Amino acid sequence: MRVATWNVNSIRARIDRVASWLERRDVDVLAVQETKCRDDQFPDEPLRALGYDVAHHGLSAWSGVAVVSRVGLEDVEVGFPGQPHWGEPLAAEARALGATCGGVRIWSLYVPNGRTLADPHYLYKLDWLSRLRDTAAGWLAVDAAATVILAGDWNIAPLDEDVWDMRVFAHSTHVSAPERAAFEAIIEAGYADVVRPYTPGPGTYTYWDYTRLRFPRREGMRLDFAMCSPALASRVTGAEIDRQERKGKGASDHAPVIVEIDG
């Protein structure tokens, strides 16, 4: 089974790219972030025409997450238990959606950006991650053999090599010690980054800012991760960051990340 995660930066602007990419890359399940539309606006027809089922959670032009699957889509859950919510005027955020596809519990996660270290949104980000850790740790406490994948845009660069120049990010979000500790806590809870062993750095990224020629200059960030429970991590046989998909007119600012799972 091939599972992928991709921050598409508007599904309506990207639907043709997403549909052709799913078909071309033979992907069974895709976790999508930043759909930027309400459920009634989601362009699911081109995906259904290719044999995919779709579950989406979006209430406005902000955020929005989806799971697209051609190997079943069951027990859809909006938000993870304990997920904190930002107050007005961003109450319409939509950052987590879980579904069981082909026997795997997959979560599409769009971790809060944090904005700046001084912004209340930064504390909200840390709170969000803390509660995700508690919830995800609980799943493994109940069933150590659970097959769970936490896939999405984590808005954290866990290592110095995950940004092109640490000097640029001094006093910025995404690389701060608390954010990196929050990411490490997910690992300590039992979830492994299954992509990095197949895509070692430095210089390996999943996101490049649209501005300042960041992509052609190869100045990016590794922000998108597929974190797998132990039972699932042991079945991973390969992974890839599809940098090719970041190229050309009409690309998202994030590249898709693919994980190959045995069985």
Added chain:
DNA sequence: ATGGTCGATTATCGA
């Protein structure tokens, strides 16, 4: 080629 873009919603905002 002198190099700050996208997308959604409407001149800003968030990323």
